[in-house]
Amino acid sequence: METAFFSHLPNHSLPDTAAAYKGSKIHPAVIQAGIMMSSGEIRGANARTMATMLAFQQVIEEYQCPEQTVLWKDLPNHLSPMIAWLEDCRPKGVGGGNAIRWLKGEINRLGEVDMGTDIEQKRHLVGAIDDYLTQKIEFADQIIISHAQEKIKAGDTIVTYARSSIIEKVLLQAWRRMKEVDSSAEFRVIVVDSRPLNEGRSTLYTLTNAGIPCTYTLLPLASSVLPNANLVLVGASALHSDGSLYSRAGTAVISMLAKEYRVPVVACVETYKFGERVSLDSVASNEIGEPEQLLQIPGGKPFQGDFPATLTPLNLMYDLTPANLITTLCTELGFIPPSSVPTVLGKTAPVV
Amino acid sequence: MAYSNLLKPDEPGTLLVEKVCTRLRRRQIVGSHNIALETAQLIYAIVRVVKFSTLDELLALLKLIGRRLNEANPKELASGNIVRRILRLFREEYRAAAATQITQPSTPLSGPETPGLHAPSSHYLSQDLSMTTTPPRTQNHSPNLGGTSTLPVPSRAPSLSNFVAFRHSRAQLERSGSTLSELTQAAASIENEEFMRQSAKLKPIFIQAIEEVIGELETTHDDVAKGAREHIHSAEVIMTLGHSKTVETFIKHAYRDRKFTVIVVESAPSYLGHTMAKSLSASNIPTILIPDSSVHALMPRVTKVVLGAHSILANGGLFALSGTLSACLAAKAFSKPVVVTTGQFKFAPVWNLYHEHGAVDFQSPGNVLGYEGDGSAGGITGVTTNAPYYEYIRPELINLFVTNEGDHSPSYIYRIIKEAYDEEDVEL
Numbered sequence: 001m002e003t004a005f006f007s008h009l010p011n012h013s014l015p016d017t018a019a020a021y022k023g024s025k026i027h028p029a030v031i032q033a034g035i036m037m038s039s040g041e042i043r044g045a046n047a048r049t050m051a052t053m054l055a056f057q058q059v060i061e062e063y064q065c066p067e068q069t070v071l072w073k074d075l076p077n078h079l080s081p082m083i084a085w086l087e088d089c090r091p092k093g094v095g096g097g098n099a100i101r102w103l104k105g106e107i108n109r110l111g112e113v114d115m116g117t118d119i120e121q122k123r124h125l126v127g128a129i130d131d132y133l134t135q136k137i138e139f140a141d142q143i144i145i146s147h148a149q150e151k152i153k154a155g156d157t158i159v160t161y162a163r164s165s166i167i168e169k170v171l172l173q174a175w176r177r178m179k180e181v182d183s184s185a186e187f188r189v190i191v192v193d194s195r196p197l198n199e200g201r202s203t204l205y206t207l208t209n210a211g212i213p214c215t216y217t218l219l220p221l222a223s224s225v226l227p228n229a230n231l232v233l234v235g236a237s238a239l240h241s242d243g244s245l246y247s248r249a250g251t252a253v254i255s256m257l258a259k260e261y262r263v264p265v266v267a268c269v270e271t272y273k274f275g276e277r278v279s280l281d282s283v284a285s286n287e288i289g290e291p292e293q294l295l296q297i298p299g300g301k302p303f304q305g306d307f308p309a310t311l312t313p314l315n316l317m318y319d320l321t322p323a324n325l326i327t328t329l330c331t332e333l334g335f336i337p338p339s340s341v342p343t344v345l346g347k348t349a350p351v352v
Numbered sequence: 353m354a355y356s357n358l359l360k361p362d363e364p365g366t367l368l369v370e371k372v373c374t375r376l377r378r379r380q381i382v383g384s385h386n387i388a389l390e391t392a393q394l395i396y397a398i399v400r401v402v403k404f405s406t407l408d409e410l411l412a413l414l415k416l417i418g419r420r421l422n423e424a425n426p427k428e429l430a431s432g433n434i435v436r437r438i439l440r441l442f443r444e445e446y447r448a449a450a451a452t453q454i455t456q457p458s459t460p461l462s463g464p465e466t467p468g469l470h471a472p473s474s475h476y477l478s479q480d481l482s483m484t485t486t487p488p489r490t491q492n493h494s495p496n497l498g499g500t501s502t503l504p505v506p507s508r509a510p511s512l513s514n515f516v517a518f519r520h521s522r523a524q525l526e527r528s529g530s531t532l533s534e535l536t537q538a539a540a541s542i543e544n545e546e547f548m549r550q551s552a553k554l555k556p557i558f559i560q561a562i563e564e565v566i567g568e569l570e571t572t573h574d575d576v577a578k579g580a581r582e583h584i585h586s587a588e589v590i591m592t593l594g595h596s597k598t599v600e601t602f603i604k605h606a607y608r609d610r611k612f613t614v615i616v617v618e619s620a621p622s623y624l625g626h627t628m629a630k631s632l633s634a635s636n637i638p639t640i641l642i643p644d645s646s647v648h649a650l651m652p653r654v655t656k657v658v659l660g661a662h663s664i665l666a667n668g669g670l671f672a673l674s675g676t677l678s679a680c681l682a683a684k685a686f687s688k689p690v691v692v693t694t695g696q697f698k699f700a701p702v703w704n705l706y707h708e709h710g711a712v713d714f715q716s717p718g719n720v721l722g723y724e725g726d727g728s729a730g731g732i733t734g735v736t737t738n739a740p741y742y743e744y745i746r747p748e749l750i751n752l753f754v755t756n757e758g759d760h761s762p763s764y765i766y767r768i769i770k771e772a773y774d775e776e777d778v779e780l
Contacts, residue, residue, distance in 0.1 A: 005653050216721055218621055218644070220673075220678065221621075249649060281652045283653060297623045298719075313641045
C-alpha cells in the first residue's frame with residue numbers, strides 16, 4: 001500500500017553494521033549502543049538517553065583534536081556522523097534529542113569560556129555528561145518517586161500499562177515504604193499489557209519478585225479491572241508542548257478507559273522529555289515496529305504460505321494521549337497540569 | 353430433573369435437551385448465532401417427538417427448556433431469545449387457527465372444499481378439522497426458507513396457513529380497515545374451550561413456524577448485509593474488531609459496490625482479528641491489521657466503526673467482544689459513527705444491572721498469561737488474571753444498529769423487543 005496514510009513512517013530495519021565499522025567514522029561504543037537500541041535490547045527513553053550519552057562520553061575521552069583546529073569547532077563534526085548513525089538505528093526521540101542538543105551547547109561553550117588544555121576540556125565534558133544524567137534522570141527520578149508514592153495508599157489498586165522504568169521504581173519504593181510503616185498494609189498492582197511487545201511481563205516479573213500482589217491482563221480486557229482501580233500510573237517517551245503524552249502505543253487507550261471509569265491518570269515524566277514539538281495526531285510522527293511480531297500470535301501463525309497482497313500489518317510503536325485524558329503530570333518540579341508544559345519549557349530552555 | 357409430564361427423564365427428547373445443555377456449559381457451542389440455531393433445532397426436534405394435548409402444555413415445556421438452556425450458560429442470551437420467539441409464533445399460529453375457526457362457524461365438519469387442495473385421507477385435517485379457507489390466505493404459500501428442505505414439511509391445508517401468511521393477511525386486514533380486534537377477541541373467547549383440545553392438530557403448523565425461524569437464522573447474515581452499500585461510501589476507512597460473521601458478510605457485501613479500506617483490530621487474547629483479516633484480504637479487500645493498542649492512534653483516520661455484538665439489551669446497550677469498549681470510546685472521542693450489525697435474534701429482553709461485571713464470562717487465564725515455558729511470564733506464581741470474553745457497551749456510544757429487519761437507533765431497541773416477544777415470556 002504505497003498510498004496508505006502511514007506510508008511516510010519509516011520502516012524499522014536493522015542498521016548496516018559492517019558499513020559503519022568499515023567507515024571508521026563511528027566509534028565502536030556508539031555502534032554497539034545503536035545496535036542495542038535498534039534490536040530493542042535497550043528500550044525506553046531513559047535507558048536510550050543514558051546509553052547514547054555514555055557512548056558519547058567514551059567517544060570524547062578517546063577523541064584527539066587535530067592540530068590545525070580547536071576542540072569546540074571540530075568535536076561537533078566528529079560527533080555528527082555518529083548522531084546520524086544513531087538516528088538511523090532508531091529515531092532518538094525528544095529526550096535523546098534534548099540531551100544531544102545540550103551536549104552541543106556545552107561543546108560550544110568551550111569556545112566562549114577558557115577551560116584550559118584539550119585534556120582539561122575533555123575532562124570537563126565527561127564530567128558534565130555525568131552531571132546531566134545524574135540531574136536530569138537519576139535525581140529527577142528520585143524526586144518523582146517521592147512525589148508519586150504519596151498518591152499510593154494502603155488498600156489501593158494501581159493500574160499500570162506496559163513497562164516504564166520510573167513506574168516500576170515508584171511502585172517498588174511505595175511498597176517498601178508502606179511495609180516499613182505497617183507490615184500488614186499493602187496495595188495491589190494491575191499490569192495491563194499489549195502485544196506485540198508484551199513489555200508488561202517484565203514489570204510483572206519485577207513487581208512479583210518484590211512481593212507485590214499483581215494482576216495481569218491485556219489491554220482489551222482492561223475495562224473489567226478499571227472500575228475497581230484507584231489510580232492509573234503511566235510513563236512517557238516524550239511530552240509535547242500542548243500537553244499531549246507521546247508514549248507506548250496503548251497508553252491513550254488505557255487513559256481513555258480510565259477516564260470512562262473516572263480513575264485519575266498520573267503520568268510520571270522527567271522534564272528533559274518535554275519537547276517544543278507538537279503533533280496533532282499519532283500517525284503524523286511515529287515509529288513502525290516489525291510486522292512479523294504482529295503476525296506471530298500465541299498458538300501459531302495464521303498466515304502460512306502466500307501472504308495476501310491486500311493485507312498490511314501495521315504495528316505502531318507509540319501513540320499520543322491527549323492532554324484532557326491526563327489528570328496530572330508528576331515531574332521533578334512536583335505535580336503540574338499538562339497545560340503547564342510550555343511554562344516549564346520556557347523556564348528550562350537555556351539548558352545550563 | 354423435573355420435567356413436565358410431556359418429557360419423562362429418560363426419553364430421547366430429554367436426553368437431547370441435556371446434551372445441548374452440556375455442550376453450552378462446556379462452551380462447545382459458542383457464538384450467538386450458533387446457539388440460536390442449536391436452540392431452534394433442539395425445539396424443532398422436541399416439538400416433533402413430544403405428544404401434547406393443549407397449547408399451554410406445549411408452551412410450558414418450551415419455557416422449561418428455555419430456562420434449562422439459560423441456566424446452562426446464562427451469558428448466552430440467544431437461546432432464551434429463540435425460545436421466546438418460538439413461543440410467540442406458536443401463540444400467533446394458535447390464534448390464527450382459532451380465528452379461522454370463528455369465521456367458519458360450520459366447524460368441525462367439512463365445509464365446501466377448495467378444488468385441488470384436498471388433504472390426504474390419512475391427514476389429521478381430513479378427520480375433524482378440515483376447515484375452509486379465508487380468501488386472502490389461500491394464495492400464501494411461504495417459500496421453504498434456507499435449505500431446510502430435508503425436513504419433512506407437512507402438507508398443509510390452506511386454511512391453516514403459516515405465520516407469515518397470517519401476518520400478511522393481518523396486515524391486509526388492517527390496511528383495509530377491517531376489524532382485526534374482532535377476530536382476536538373472538539379467538540380469545542374460545543380459548544380453553546373446544547378448540548383448545550385440538551391444539552395437537554396444529555403441530556405441523558408449529559413445526560412450520562420453527563422451520564421459518566431456522567430459515568431466518570440461516571439467512572440472517574445476508575439479510576443484514578443487504579443494506580450495506582447504503583451505509584458505506586467509497587474510499588472509506590472502516591474499523592472493525594475481532595471476527596464477527598455478520599460484519600464480515602456486511603463488509604464483503606459492501607465491497608461489491610464500493611471500494612474502501614478496512615482496519616481490523618486483532619483483538620487479544622482470541623486474535624480473531626487475524627481470521628477476519630485473512631478472510632477479508634482473501635476477498636481482495638485492502639485490509640490493515642493492527643494490534644489492540646493502536647485503536648486510539650488510528651481512530652482519526654477511520655471514517656466508520658462497524659462492530660458485531662454478542663447480545664443486545666433492551667436499553668440499546670450491548671455485550672460485545674472485549675476490546676469493543678475501547679474502540680467505541682475512541683470513536684466517540686473523534687466523533688466517528690459506530691455501527692453495530694446484528695441479527696434480531698440477539699435482542700434480549702433484559703437490562704444490564706451490573707455494568708461492570710454484567711458481561712463477565714471468564715475465559716482461561718492461559719490465553720492471557722500464557723503457560724510456563726513459552727518465554728512469557730516465566731512461571732511467576734501468585735499472579736491473578738482477569739479475562740472476560742465480553743464487555744458491556746452503553747447505548748450512548750452506539751449510533752446505529754443495522755439488523756436483518758431494518759436499521760434502528762439504540763433508543764428504539766426496547767420497542768422492537770417489546771414487539772418481538774410476548775410479555776409473559778420475558779421471564780422464562
